[in-house]
Amino acid sequence: MTQQHPTIGSLLRALRARNDWTLKEMSQRCGIPLSTLSKVENDRLTLTYDKLQQISQRLNIRMSELFAEDDNTPEPPVTARRSIGRIEDAVRVTTPNYDYFYLCPELRRKRMIPVITRVRAKSIEEFGELMHHSGEEYIHVLEGRAEVHTEFYDPIILEAGQSVYIDSNMGHAYIAADGCEEVVLLGVCSSADEALMESLMHLHGDTNLRTGTR
Secondary structure, three states, X not given: OOOOOOOHHHHHHHHHHHOOOOHHHHHHHHOOOHHHXXXXXXXXXXXXXXXXXXXXXXXXXXXXXXXOOOOOOOOOXXXXXXXXXXXXXXXXXXXXXXXXXXXXXXXXXXXXXXXXEEXXXXXXXXXXXXXXXXXXXXXXXXXXOEEEEEOOEEEEEEOOOOEEEEEOOXXXXXXXXXXXXXXXXXXXXXXXXXXXXHHXXXXXXXXXXXXXXX
């Protein structure tokens, strides 16, 4: 039988059971309404990133525990995991200069992080400091024209249909090229670091994070 990978609901339910808390006690401790918590535990509702952060802080647990399986649980050699990447289910980061849509957020221990990005920044000054994180990434231009800045190379222009593969430890940034109001990118980040998702989230600082487009 294929081993089921835990959902956020099952992880919270297991955490509550380990501490012998009732649903009401868990709700009071983490500040999440009891009815909402019940739906999450039964996989009828998901939580936005800021709510997961709230749970992490109030219950004094690492965010990675909500994005990863128990380290003592051996991963089966063959899995049948599948997740449909719908924008409305994505974890969304919104700023005046770009929107990130992190797809398939319910899968833990992903070796790849798929993300759709809408970039409106038209200069490095607008974008901010170059980003650095572990692993590698592949960026494919879906719409518009992207200007790619990297720490050790001259900027390049990518047209729709073109792509670039880089070492993510190298400083990098993507902006809308001259004459382009917005560029839409498909990115895939990959790393041996199982906390990659959490690391990517920290890059955005205190920007607005939520689930879905609504």
